[in-house]
Amino acid sequence: MSHAVLSPSSASRWLSCTPSARLEMQFPDKAGDFALEGSLAHEFGELRLKRYSNIIDEPEWNKKTSELMENRFYSESLEEYAENYAAFVWEKYQLAQKTTADAVLRIEEKIDLTAYVPEGFGTGDAVILADGTMEIIDLKYGKGVQVSAVENKQMMLYALGALDMFGFMYAIHTVRMTIYQPRLDNISEWEIPAEELLIWGANELAPRAKMAFAGEGSFVPGKHCQFCRAKAQCRALAEKNLETAKHEFDDASLLSDTEISKLLEQMDIIKNWMSAIEEYALQAALNGKTFPGFKLVEGRSIRKYVDEKQVADRLMENGYKESAIYEPPKLKTITAMEKLVTKKAFTALLGDLIIKPQGKPTLVPESDKRREWNSVENDFKNV
Numbered sequence: 001m002s003h004a005v006l007s008p009s010s011a012s013r014w015l016s017c018t019p020s021a022r023l024e025m026q027f028p029d030k031a032g033d034f035a036l037e038g039s040l041a042h043e044f045g046e047l048r049l050k051r052y053s054n055i056i057d058e059p060e061w062n063k064k065t066s067e068l069m070e071n072r073f074y075s076e077s078l079e080e081y082a083e084n085y086a087a088f089v090w091e092k093y094q095l096a097q098k099t100t101a102d103a104v105l106r107i108e109e110k111i112d113l114t115a116y117v118p119e120g121f122g123t124g125d126a127v128i129l130a131d132g133t134m135e136i137i138d139l140k141y142g143k144g145v146q147v148s149a150v151e152n153k154q155m156m157l158y159a160l161g162a163l164d165m166f167g168f169m170y171a172i173h174t175v176r177m178t179i180y181q182p183r184l185d186n187i188s189e190w191e192i193p194a195e196e197l198l199i200w201g202a203n204e205l206a207p208r209a210k211m212a213f214a215g216e217g218s219f220v221p222g223k224h225c226q227f228c229r230a231k232a233q234c235r236a237l238a239e240k241n242l243e244t245a246k247h248e249f250d251d252a253s254l255l256s257d258t259e260i261s262k263l264l265e266q267m268d269i270i271k272n273w274m275s276a277i278e279e280y281a282l283q284a285a286l287n288g289k290t291f292p293g294f295k296l297v298e299g300r301s302i303r304k305y306v307d308e309k310q311v312a313d314r315l316m317e318n319g320y321k322e323s324a325i326y327e328p329p330k331l332k333t334i335t336a337m338e339k340l341v342t343k344k345a346f347t348a349l350l351g352d353l354i355i356k357p358q359g360k361p362t363l364v365p366e367s368d369k370r371r372e373w374n375s376v377e378n379d380f381k382n383v
Protein backbone atom coordinates (compact mmCIF):
# COMPACT_ATOMS: atom_id res chain seq x y z
CA MET A 1 0.00 0.00 0.00
CA SER A 2 1.23 3.48 -0.92
CA HIS A 3 2.82 5.65 1.76
CA ALA A 4 4.28 8.25 -0.57
CA VAL A 5 4.15 11.85 0.67
CA LEU A 6 2.44 12.86 -2.56
CA SER A 7 0.00 10.09 -3.33
CA PRO A 8 -1.60 10.26 -6.79
CA SER A 9 -5.06 9.70 -5.31
CA SER A 10 -4.80 12.98 -3.40
CA ALA A 11 -3.15 14.91 -6.25
CA SER A 12 -6.10 17.23 -6.77
CA ARG A 13 -5.70 18.26 -3.12
CA TRP A 14 -1.95 18.84 -2.95
CA LEU A 15 -1.98 20.56 -6.34
CA SER A 16 -4.57 23.05 -5.06
CA CYS A 17 -3.29 23.30 -1.48
CA THR A 18 0.42 22.48 -1.62
CA PRO A 19 1.16 22.36 2.15
CA SER A 20 -1.70 19.88 2.77
CA ALA A 21 0.37 16.75 2.00
CA ARG A 22 2.90 17.37 4.78
CA LEU A 23 0.19 18.56 7.20
CA GLU A 24 -1.88 15.41 6.57
CA MET A 25 1.03 13.23 7.64
CA GLN A 26 0.31 14.19 11.26
CA PHE A 27 -3.07 12.45 11.10
CA PRO A 28 -3.90 8.75 10.83
CA ASP A 29 -5.21 7.40 7.55
CA LYS A 30 -8.67 6.00 8.29
CA ALA A 31 -9.40 4.71 4.79
CA GLY A 32 -8.12 1.26 5.89
CA ASP A 33 -11.08 -1.07 5.29
CA PHE A 34 -12.28 0.69 2.15
CA ALA A 35 -8.76 0.58 0.71
CA LEU A 36 -8.45 -3.14 1.49
CA GLU A 37 -11.81 -3.90 -0.09
CA GLY A 38 -10.79 -1.92 -3.19
CA SER A 39 -7.49 -3.80 -3.39
CA LEU A 40 -9.34 -7.11 -3.34
CA ALA A 41 -11.58 -5.99 -6.22
CA HIS A 42 -8.44 -5.01 -8.15
CA GLU A 43 -6.87 -8.39 -7.47
CA PHE A 44 -9.93 -10.19 -8.82
CA GLY A 45 -9.97 -7.95 -11.90
CA GLU A 46 -6.26 -8.47 -12.50
CA LEU A 47 -6.59 -12.22 -12.15
CA ARG A 48 -9.45 -12.40 -14.63
CA LEU A 49 -7.57 -10.25 -17.14
CA LYS A 50 -4.50 -12.45 -16.76
CA ARG A 51 -6.67 -15.48 -17.48
CA TYR A 52 -8.22 -13.80 -20.55
CA SER A 53 -4.71 -13.00 -21.78
CA ASN A 54 -3.49 -16.55 -21.05
CA ILE A 55 -0.84 -15.21 -18.70
CA ILE A 56 -2.13 -17.78 -16.22
CA ASP A 57 -3.82 -21.11 -16.99
CA GLU A 58 -7.16 -22.39 -15.69
CA PRO A 59 -5.78 -24.38 -12.69
CA GLU A 60 -3.71 -21.40 -11.51
CA TRP A 61 -6.68 -19.07 -11.94
CA ASN A 62 -8.89 -21.44 -9.91
CA LYS A 63 -6.27 -21.74 -7.19
CA LYS A 64 -5.72 -17.99 -6.89
CA THR A 65 -9.44 -17.26 -7.03
CA SER A 66 -10.04 -19.68 -4.14
CA GLU A 67 -7.31 -17.93 -2.15
CA LEU A 68 -8.90 -14.52 -2.76
CA MET A 69 -12.29 -15.87 -1.70
CA GLU A 70 -10.84 -16.44 1.78
CA ASN A 71 -10.37 -12.69 2.19
CA ARG A 72 -12.67 -11.15 4.82
CA PHE A 73 -13.87 -8.56 2.31
CA TYR A 74 -14.94 -11.15 -0.22
CA SER A 75 -18.54 -11.14 -1.45
CA GLU A 76 -20.17 -12.46 -4.61
CA SER A 77 -21.05 -8.95 -5.64
CA LEU A 78 -17.42 -7.80 -5.28
CA GLU A 79 -16.32 -10.64 -7.54
CA GLU A 80 -19.08 -9.81 -10.02
CA TYR A 81 -18.12 -6.13 -10.14
CA ALA A 82 -14.48 -7.08 -10.72
CA GLU A 83 -15.50 -9.56 -13.45
CA ASN A 84 -17.49 -6.81 -15.17
CA TYR A 85 -14.49 -4.51 -15.01
CA ALA A 86 -12.26 -7.18 -16.56
CA ALA A 87 -14.83 -7.84 -19.31
CA PHE A 88 -14.99 -4.09 -19.98
CA VAL A 89 -11.19 -3.83 -20.37
CA TRP A 90 -11.00 -7.00 -22.45
CA GLU A 91 -13.70 -5.76 -24.83
CA LYS A 92 -11.80 -2.50 -25.32
CA TYR A 93 -8.59 -4.40 -25.97
CA GLN A 94 -10.28 -6.65 -28.54
CA LEU A 95 -11.74 -3.62 -30.26
CA ALA A 96 -8.26 -2.06 -30.35
CA GLN A 97 -6.87 -5.25 -31.92
CA LYS A 98 -9.32 -4.88 -34.79
CA THR A 99 -7.68 -1.63 -35.89
CA THR A 100 -4.15 -2.40 -34.68
CA ALA A 101 -3.07 -6.03 -34.89
CA ASP A 102 -0.20 -5.50 -32.44
CA ALA A 103 -2.24 -3.57 -29.85
CA VAL A 104 -0.77 -3.92 -26.37
CA LEU A 105 -2.55 -4.49 -23.04
CA ARG A 106 -0.62 -4.00 -19.80
CA ILE A 107 -2.25 -5.05 -16.55
CA GLU A 108 -1.51 -3.58 -13.10
CA GLU A 109 1.57 -1.82 -14.41
CA LYS A 110 3.77 -0.16 -11.77
CA ILE A 111 4.20 3.43 -12.89
CA ASP A 112 7.18 5.56 -11.94
CA LEU A 113 6.15 9.20 -11.51
CA THR A 114 9.44 10.58 -10.24
CA ALA A 115 10.02 12.60 -13.42
CA TYR A 116 7.23 14.87 -12.15
CA VAL A 117 6.51 14.01 -8.51
CA PRO A 118 9.25 13.45 -5.90
CA GLU A 119 9.14 9.81 -4.75
CA GLY A 120 5.94 9.40 -6.80
CA PHE A 121 4.71 6.04 -7.97
CA GLY A 122 1.40 4.43 -8.81
CA THR A 123 -0.28 1.53 -10.52
CA GLY A 124 -2.07 1.66 -13.86
CA ASP A 125 -4.90 -0.85 -13.58
CA ALA A 126 -5.00 -1.37 -17.35
CA VAL A 127 -3.17 0.38 -20.17
CA ILE A 128 -4.04 -0.20 -23.83
CA LEU A 129 -1.75 1.04 -26.58
CA ALA A 130 -3.09 1.04 -30.12
CA ASP A 131 -3.13 3.26 -33.17
CA GLY A 132 -1.31 6.20 -31.61
CA THR A 133 -3.64 6.27 -28.59
CA MET A 134 -2.75 5.26 -25.08
CA GLU A 135 -5.80 4.47 -22.96
CA ILE A 136 -5.39 4.21 -19.25
CA ILE A 137 -8.26 2.58 -17.36
CA ASP A 138 -8.79 2.89 -13.64
CA LEU A 139 -11.13 0.71 -11.58
CA LYS A 140 -12.73 2.71 -8.79
CA TYR A 141 -14.42 0.42 -6.33
CA GLY A 142 -15.70 3.15 -4.01
CA LYS A 143 -19.30 4.28 -4.19
CA GLY A 144 -19.22 7.36 -1.97
CA VAL A 145 -18.50 9.89 -4.69
CA GLN A 146 -18.97 9.58 -8.45
CA VAL A 147 -15.56 10.12 -10.03
CA SER A 148 -15.15 11.90 -13.35
CA ALA A 149 -12.23 11.32 -15.72
CA VAL A 150 -12.38 14.90 -16.98
CA GLU A 151 -9.17 16.65 -15.90
CA ASN A 152 -8.82 14.00 -13.21
CA LYS A 153 -5.44 14.77 -11.67
CA GLN A 154 -4.74 11.22 -10.49
CA MET A 155 -5.36 9.90 -14.00
CA MET A 156 -3.28 12.68 -15.54
CA LEU A 157 -0.38 11.70 -13.28
CA TYR A 158 -0.68 8.04 -14.21
CA ALA A 159 -0.94 8.96 -17.87
CA LEU A 160 2.24 11.07 -17.68
CA GLY A 161 4.09 8.24 -15.96
CA ALA A 162 2.83 5.78 -18.59
CA LEU A 163 3.85 8.17 -21.38
CA ASP A 164 7.33 8.18 -19.89
CA MET A 165 7.38 4.38 -19.94
CA PHE A 166 5.87 3.76 -23.36
CA GLY A 167 6.42 7.03 -25.21
CA PHE A 168 9.76 6.01 -26.67
CA MET A 169 8.47 2.60 -27.83
CA TYR A 170 5.22 3.77 -29.43
CA ALA A 171 4.25 6.97 -31.21
CA ILE A 172 1.49 8.19 -28.90
CA HIS A 173 -0.40 11.30 -29.98
CA THR A 174 -3.56 10.94 -27.84
CA VAL A 175 -4.14 9.91 -24.26
CA ARG A 176 -7.54 8.62 -23.19
CA MET A 177 -8.38 8.26 -19.51
CA THR A 178 -11.23 6.04 -18.45
CA ILE A 179 -12.76 5.58 -15.03
CA TYR A 180 -14.77 2.43 -14.45
CA GLN A 181 -16.82 2.71 -11.26
CA PRO A 182 -19.13 -0.30 -11.23
CA ARG A 183 -20.98 0.27 -7.97
CA LEU A 184 -22.30 3.58 -9.28
CA ASP A 185 -22.77 2.41 -12.89
CA ASN A 186 -20.32 5.13 -13.80
CA ILE A 187 -18.04 5.05 -16.84
CA SER A 188 -16.29 8.33 -17.50
CA GLU A 189 -13.86 8.99 -20.38
CA TRP A 190 -11.70 11.94 -21.28
CA GLU A 191 -9.13 12.51 -24.01
CA ILE A 192 -6.25 14.94 -24.25
CA PRO A 193 -3.47 15.31 -26.86
CA ALA A 194 -0.26 13.78 -25.48
CA GLU A 195 1.57 17.03 -26.22
CA GLU A 196 -0.85 19.07 -24.09
CA LEU A 197 -0.55 16.63 -21.19
CA LEU A 198 3.24 16.82 -21.32
CA ILE A 199 3.10 20.62 -21.21
CA TRP A 200 0.81 20.48 -18.16
CA GLY A 201 3.18 18.02 -16.53
CA ALA A 202 6.21 20.24 -17.03
CA ASN A 203 4.63 23.64 -16.38
CA GLU A 204 2.08 22.93 -13.67
CA LEU A 205 2.45 19.52 -12.11
CA ALA A 206 6.22 19.37 -11.59
CA PRO A 207 6.64 22.80 -9.92
CA ARG A 208 3.53 22.35 -7.72
CA ALA A 209 4.64 18.83 -6.73
CA LYS A 210 8.06 20.20 -5.76
CA MET A 211 6.40 22.80 -3.50
CA ALA A 212 4.02 20.21 -2.03
CA PHE A 213 6.85 17.82 -1.28
CA ALA A 214 8.68 20.57 0.56
CA GLY A 215 5.48 21.58 2.41
CA GLU A 216 5.65 25.06 0.89
CA GLY A 217 2.94 27.40 -0.40
CA SER A 218 -0.33 28.69 1.02
CA PHE A 219 -3.24 26.75 2.41
CA VAL A 220 -6.07 26.99 -0.08
CA PRO A 221 -9.44 25.65 1.11
CA GLY A 222 -11.98 24.36 -1.38
CA LYS A 223 -13.88 21.26 -2.48
CA HIS A 224 -10.63 19.29 -2.34
CA CYS A 225 -10.73 19.55 1.49
CA GLN A 226 -13.45 16.86 1.65
CA PHE A 227 -11.05 13.97 2.18
CA CYS A 228 -8.18 15.90 3.78
CA ARG A 229 -7.13 14.24 7.02
CA ALA A 230 -6.33 17.65 8.53
CA LYS A 231 -9.73 19.21 7.83
CA ALA A 232 -11.11 19.08 11.40
CA GLN A 233 -8.27 21.20 12.71
CA CYS A 234 -7.21 23.15 9.63
CA ARG A 235 -7.25 26.86 10.41
CA ALA A 236 -7.51 27.96 6.77
CA LEU A 237 -10.64 25.85 6.21
CA ALA A 238 -12.20 27.04 9.48
CA GLU A 239 -11.53 30.67 8.60
CA LYS A 240 -13.00 30.23 5.13
CA ASN A 241 -16.15 28.54 6.45
CA LEU A 242 -16.66 31.02 9.25
CA GLU A 243 -16.17 33.85 6.81
CA THR A 244 -18.91 32.30 4.65
CA ALA A 245 -21.16 32.15 7.69
CA LYS A 246 -20.73 35.87 8.40
CA HIS A 247 -20.76 36.80 4.72
CA GLU A 248 -20.90 40.47 3.99
CA PHE A 249 -24.53 40.27 2.99
CA ASP A 250 -26.64 43.17 1.79
CA ASP A 251 -27.80 45.37 4.57
CA ALA A 252 -31.39 44.10 4.73
CA SER A 253 -33.37 42.00 7.19
CA LEU A 254 -33.91 39.10 4.78
CA LEU A 255 -31.37 37.27 2.63
CA SER A 256 -31.71 37.77 -1.12
CA ASP A 257 -31.95 34.87 -3.62
CA THR A 258 -28.34 35.48 -4.67
CA GLU A 259 -27.18 35.30 -1.07
CA ILE A 260 -29.09 32.05 -0.53
CA SER A 261 -27.38 30.67 -3.69
CA LYS A 262 -23.99 31.60 -2.25
CA LEU A 263 -24.78 29.72 0.95
CA LEU A 264 -26.10 26.70 -0.96
CA GLU A 265 -22.82 26.57 -2.92
CA GLN A 266 -20.89 26.24 0.33
CA MET A 267 -23.36 23.94 2.06
CA ASP A 268 -21.67 20.57 1.35
CA ILE A 269 -18.24 21.86 2.33
CA ILE A 270 -19.56 23.33 5.57
CA LYS A 271 -21.62 20.24 6.51
CA ASN A 272 -18.67 17.96 5.78
CA TRP A 273 -16.34 20.20 7.81
CA MET A 274 -18.70 20.35 10.79
CA SER A 275 -19.07 16.55 10.86
CA ALA A 276 -15.28 16.23 10.77
CA ILE A 277 -14.95 18.58 13.75
CA GLU A 278 -17.63 16.67 15.66
CA GLU A 279 -15.94 13.34 14.97
CA TYR A 280 -12.50 14.68 15.87
CA ALA A 281 -13.67 16.32 19.11
CA LEU A 282 -15.57 13.21 20.25
CA GLN A 283 -12.56 10.99 19.64
CA ALA A 284 -10.27 13.45 21.41
CA ALA A 285 -12.68 13.71 24.36
CA LEU A 286 -12.81 9.91 24.62
CA ASN A 287 -9.02 10.03 24.80
CA GLY A 288 -9.18 12.42 27.76
CA LYS A 289 -9.11 15.87 26.14
CA THR A 290 -11.50 18.47 27.50
CA PHE A 291 -13.08 21.24 25.49
CA PRO A 292 -14.22 24.30 27.48
CA GLY A 293 -18.00 24.31 27.87
CA PHE A 294 -18.46 20.67 26.80
CA LYS A 295 -18.62 17.31 28.58
CA LEU A 296 -18.96 13.67 27.57
CA VAL A 297 -22.28 12.00 28.43
CA GLU A 298 -23.89 8.72 27.56
CA GLY A 299 -26.06 9.04 24.45
CA ARG A 300 -29.66 7.89 24.19
CA SER A 301 -30.16 4.17 23.77
CA ILE A 302 -33.14 1.90 23.14
CA ARG A 303 -34.16 -1.20 25.08
CA LYS A 304 -33.29 -4.58 23.53
CA TYR A 305 -34.35 -8.19 24.16
CA VAL A 306 -31.49 -10.25 25.60
CA ASP A 307 -32.75 -13.44 23.92
CA GLU A 308 -35.79 -13.34 21.59
CA LYS A 309 -36.54 -17.06 21.95
CA GLN A 310 -36.60 -16.90 25.74
CA VAL A 311 -38.90 -13.86 25.60
CA ALA A 312 -41.32 -15.67 23.26
CA ASP A 313 -41.27 -18.88 25.36
CA ARG A 314 -42.03 -17.00 28.52
CA LEU A 315 -44.88 -15.02 26.94
CA MET A 316 -46.45 -18.18 25.50
CA GLU A 317 -46.13 -19.99 28.83
CA ASN A 318 -48.15 -17.11 30.21
CA GLY A 319 -50.99 -17.47 27.74
CA TYR A 320 -49.98 -15.18 24.87
CA LYS A 321 -50.60 -16.60 21.38
CA GLU A 322 -47.73 -16.95 18.86
CA SER A 323 -49.68 -14.89 16.28
CA ALA A 324 -50.01 -12.08 18.82
CA ILE A 325 -46.37 -11.83 19.84
CA TYR A 326 -44.69 -12.29 16.43
CA GLU A 327 -44.90 -9.94 13.48
CA PRO A 328 -45.48 -11.52 10.04
CA PRO A 329 -42.23 -12.22 8.10
CA LYS A 330 -40.98 -9.30 6.02
CA LEU A 331 -39.04 -9.39 2.73
CA LYS A 332 -35.42 -8.31 2.86
CA THR A 333 -34.61 -4.86 1.47
CA ILE A 334 -33.80 -4.60 -2.26
CA THR A 335 -30.10 -4.04 -1.54
CA ALA A 336 -29.91 -7.06 0.79
CA MET A 337 -31.87 -9.20 -1.70
CA GLU A 338 -29.57 -8.13 -4.55
CA LYS A 339 -26.64 -9.22 -2.43
CA LEU A 340 -28.35 -12.57 -1.75
CA VAL A 341 -29.21 -13.47 -5.37
CA THR A 342 -26.39 -11.43 -7.07
CA LYS A 343 -26.98 -8.34 -9.18
CA LYS A 344 -27.27 -10.14 -12.52
CA ALA A 345 -29.71 -12.81 -11.32
CA PHE A 346 -31.69 -10.19 -9.44
CA THR A 347 -32.42 -8.22 -12.64
CA ALA A 348 -33.30 -11.37 -14.61
CA LEU A 349 -35.53 -12.77 -11.88
CA LEU A 350 -37.17 -9.69 -10.42
CA GLY A 351 -36.55 -6.88 -12.90
CA ASP A 352 -40.27 -6.56 -13.78
CA LEU A 353 -41.27 -6.51 -10.11
CA ILE A 354 -39.12 -3.57 -9.13
CA ILE A 355 -40.20 0.01 -9.66
CA LYS A 356 -38.33 3.18 -8.92
CA PRO A 357 -40.78 5.84 -7.73
CA GLN A 358 -40.07 9.42 -8.60
CA GLY A 359 -37.52 10.95 -6.20
CA LYS A 360 -38.21 14.03 -4.11
CA PRO A 361 -37.14 17.35 -5.65
CA THR A 362 -33.61 18.25 -4.60
CA LEU A 363 -31.66 21.45 -5.14
CA VAL A 364 -28.27 20.73 -6.76
CA PRO A 365 -25.64 22.83 -8.57
CA GLU A 366 -26.37 23.57 -12.26
CA SER A 367 -23.40 21.39 -13.24
CA ASP A 368 -25.19 18.25 -11.95
CA LYS A 369 -25.86 15.81 -14.81
CA ARG A 370 -29.45 14.99 -13.80
CA ARG A 371 -32.33 16.36 -15.89
CA GLU A 372 -33.94 19.46 -14.46
CA TRP A 373 -37.12 18.84 -12.43
CA ASN A 374 -40.04 20.05 -14.50
CA SER A 375 -42.45 21.63 -12.08
CA VAL A 376 -45.12 22.28 -14.77
CA GLU A 377 -45.04 18.62 -15.87
CA ASN A 378 -45.32 17.53 -12.26
CA ASP A 379 -48.13 19.96 -11.50
CA PHE A 380 -50.18 18.26 -14.23
CA LYS A 381 -49.56 14.86 -12.69
CA ASN A 382 -51.41 15.96 -9.61
CA VAL A 383 -54.45 17.26 -11.50
Ligand code: SF4
Nearest residue numbers: 017020221225228234
Ligand atom coordinates in the same frame (compact mmCIF):
# COMPACT_ATOMS: atom_id res chain seq x y z
S1 SF4 B 1 -8.30 21.10 4.96
FE1 SF4 B 1 -8.16 22.04 2.94
S2 SF4 B 1 -7.06 23.95 3.29
FE2 SF4 B 1 -6.71 22.66 5.07
S3 SF4 B 1 -4.82 21.55 4.62
FE3 SF4 B 1 -6.50 20.25 3.97
S4 SF4 B 1 -6.74 20.74 1.80
FE4 SF4 B 1 -5.55 22.42 2.69
